[in-house]
Amino acid sequence: MRLELLEAASDAQALIVEDDYDGEFHFGPRSTPPLKSIDTQDRVIYVGTFSKTLFPSLRLGFMLVPESLTAAFERLFASWISTPPTSTQAVVADFMDEGHFAAHVRMMRRLYIERYEALMEASSALPEGVSVQTTASGFHTTAFLREDSNEENVVESAAHRGVTVAPIGRYCLEPIAQKGLVLGFGSTSPADSRAGMEALGQVVAT
Numbered sequence: 001m002r003l004e005l006l007e008a009a010s011d012a013q014a015l016i017v018e019d020d021y022d023g024e025f026h027f028g029p030r031s032t033p034p035l036k037s038i039d040t041q042d043r044v045i046y047v048g049t050f051s052k053t054l055f056p057s058l059r060l061g062f063m064l065v066p067e068s069l070t071a072a073f074e075r076l077f078a079s080w081i082s083t084p085p086t087s088t089q090a091v092v093a094d095f096m097d098e099g100h101f102a103a104h105v106r107m108m109r110r111l112y113i114e115r116y117e118a119l120m121e122a123s124s125a126l127p128e129g130v131s132v133q134t135t136a137s138g139f140h141t142t143a144f145l146r147e148d149s150n151e152e153n154v155v156e157s158a159a160h161r162g163v164t165v166a167p168i169g170r171y172c173l174e175p176i177a178q179k180g181l182v183l184g185f186g187s188t189s190p191a192d193s194r195a196g197m198e199a200l201g202q203v204v205a206t
Contacts (some may be wrong), residue, residue: 002035004070015066016044022052024105028136042066046103051094051179052139053105060084091125112139117165117191119183122197132183140170145179145204154181154203161199 009080018035026032036046042180046064054060065073077083099154116135116136123132126143143165145154158165168180185193 002038005038006035006041006043007158014043017047019047020045021047021049021139022201023048024053025109026114026137027109027116031137036064042068045112053084053101053108056094058084058088058092060088112186115185115188115190116141119185119188119193119197122190122194125194125197126201130201130204137139140184142181143183145181147177147179149204150177151179151181154156157203157206158200160201163196164201165200 002146005016008014016035016039020034021033023034035045036044043066044064044068049061050058050064051061063073064130092101117140120132120134123130123143131144133142133144145151151169155167156189162182166182168178168182169175171182182202189198
């Protein structure tokens, strides 16, 4: 499928923008390489950010563009005054060159794996009919609900108990039959996951 996508882009003389904002955090045995890494026709613009790997207020990202577009992007950014300070860019570059960034990502990956595993373990408190899906990367997963469930009501009731979740429907362009919730674990401690799943279980059971 990935190779077919690249071939289709080449046939159409089109470009693909690959937004890999959390690709560093993969929990499976082997991560899927970026599309950019197998792009032999220079059709992929790879976009990344340090908002997830370091912190959002850094407001620093990066792009890998086809060689044929390098000059165009240089002109674009030369005329764009809303860029991060060069001092910030230099500090991050040194942080990476000295190996600290790679060590930081490894440490944070272990932390997020711990939080993900805690969420999955805590999900055993949910009643039958609620199925928390496994994931291999990122900071969120989904929990499927029964077809007769009302996502919005579940979200509202959970919020009253101090649990923040989002309905799957919020992320869909068109209505879908599957009911469910989006669960975040990136900033949630194991203790909070256990308390949250217990409260969510009581909401769904009512």
